[in-house]
Amino acid sequence: MTVIVRDLRPQDPADVESFAHVRHLALPYMLWTPAGVLHRLVHTPADAHYRSLVAEEDGEVIGTAQIGLAHDSPEPGQGYHNIYVRPDRVRRGAGALLVRTAEEHLAAHGAAKLFSWVLDEPQNRVFAERHGYRPSRSAHFLRLDLVNGTLPPLQPLPPGVELRTAADFADDPRPFFELDAETAEDEPSDVNTEFTDYDLWIEENWKHPLLDRALTTIALVDGRPAAFSAAHTDGAGRYATAMTGTARAFRGRGLAKLAKNASLHRARAAGCTEALTGNDADNEPMLAINKWFGYEICATEVRHVRELT
Template sequence: MTVNVRDLRPDDPTDVEAFARVRHLALPYILWTPDAILHNLAHTPAEARFRSLVAEEEGEVIGTAQVHLAHESPEPGQGMLNIYVRPDRVHRGAGTHLVHAAERHLTDHGATKLLAWVLDEPANRAFAERHGYRPSRSAHFLRLDLTTGTLPPPQSPPPGVELRSAADLADDPRPLFELDAETASDEPSDVDTELTDYQAWIEQTWNHPCFDRELTTIAFVEGRPAAFSIAYTDGPTGRYATAMTGTARAHRGRGLAKLAKNDSLHRARAAGFREAHTGNDTDNGPMLAINKWFGYEIVASEVRYVRELG
């Protein structure tokens, strides 16, 4: 049987749903919705050269790739490719075809260093290494069952701290952007990030279809956002995910991130969400400790693989 690679057809709902289904089957720890997939295609800045690819066999989508340049990094020439194949359709060549198509696209646009997240499983790691990639840092996927009652009790904010939702910033979300930019630059990663384009952030993050402004909690100190926990939700499946949690440098060490996340989790459970997901770099000890306190359990891990092009 022949496998061919093509671009995702955004105007074909069946194609978009198939892309989301493959992603969910291969990586069920992240929220994949058709709306979110279309949003990324429509609102990722042009300089990222973003593409969503599918591998198709006899009319069936069996593999997917999201490919782009690390446009928010101060270091040029970094290309990102994340390849996922349906677990019941492996060993048919879909992954290899997607890798080759993704690499051609990235190198055509100047990439000299390629990075890919790979599930920490022997077959996946061997696949990456056969294609010339070498392991770098790692990260964990974590899950919390919100139905068991093991979530720590709500915490009252200390004097001078106020908990509010992101919805309260609907008229002017720039303070949240500024906090997100500061914390993102300090997040452990092998790709430095600089968020400088407010309008791009509005389009990509603030208007993301999974971004739940009501369940996103911000801790304010003296009227300014000091810590936050951004919530993504997928109503039909009852799943909630923490997209980012962080604290401004001037307010770290006060437990404000834990306070904000605890508030968000309790409100998510009250709203009927049954499970919470998040992810942490294995070097992010403080956040891993916070999530252990909440009762999160590691359900899978992934490894960043890197290929330097001579």
């Protein structure tokens, strides 16, 4: 049996479906759809040198990788690769071959530091450390059962506060972009992020095939967008929070909680059965909010880093 690594074939629906399926098996705490996989491949900017790779054994896709440069970071020379192998196809060399291919590609395009998320399981951490990666920050995946769980009741809105959906901004999403850009700068991470290109944000985020504009909720204070909770759905009953944040001038007022609670209630009414989210392990305020909603931690991942010499 021979394992090879190649680029994903975007023109082949079966190949894209296999990529999404492997990701779902290895990382079921996120939404993976063929449309989402294709969207990222097509709309990531050229200066990211982004690639989607598959490891194939005798015609079967058994491993995947998404690799690129952190094009939206003010610090150059940072790359990433996130590699996942089917749980029932491990120890066949697919992971090691994907790592080597990713490192060669990223180094050729100027990466000096590489980041990779690794599920916090002994065999995965040993694999990362064997390849020269050291652990850095960690993050949790959380899950909420929308069928059997009990959501907190909807809270009355404070004076001057109203809740709108992303669909209400269809004619002019720029205020939503500006809110998203400000909150992204303060998101805990090893790699700082800056949203400065509105047109790029439109293509990557606003037009994302999983973005549910009817469930994405924005809290306005005296008409100004102040907090939001962005929702992705897969059309099969699964809902995921893509981002929740509050503008700096409005923090400490519970606005993000109001927005997310409204979104979750509407998601349940729309037939969603499961809600997923993720938080940096040090993001205590957001972890506390999600605990209030009834989310439970279902897995943890650790970001690993390697300096290239």
